[in-house]
């Protein structure tokens with residue numbers, strides 16, 4: 001399993017791969033040591049149950065969709081549609097749809113947005129829930145206040 005997360009100090013992206021020693025993880029950008037709590041379930045069974053960075057247990061799953069790529073395809077289709085009388089727009093939408101359904105899913109932490117890839121799915125995790133998302137956001141706001 002791979003976890004992409006932002007360094008709590010410099011907010012830049014780091015990758016933790018299970019099997020590596022989480023004890024002495026250092027940020028690859030600012031070299032500060034980052035405290036990772038890797039649960040047994042994550043380490044042994046590749047099932048995400050607790051966030052390695054913030055230790056919370058609220059996650060949602062979504063397609064590993066590259067938004068930039070998706071937008072580029074649609075944009076290309078839109079530009080070309082002037083010459084193809086709209087046909088390319090339909091084609092772009094079809095390509096987008098095809099890509100979307102073939103994509104693997106990623107698991108994301110509601111609290112710190114760490115992204116987990118290459119795991120065994122946890123049946124408890126569902127798609128993004130707006131209610132949970134709002135609760136989490138207000139919890140984070142309260143923390144900062």
Ligand SMILES: [Zn+2]
Pocket residue numbers: 007008009010011012027028029030031032
């Ligand atoms: Zn850092």
Ligand SMILES: [Zn+2]
Pocket residue numbers: 051052053054055056109110111112113114
């Ligand atoms: Zn987290």
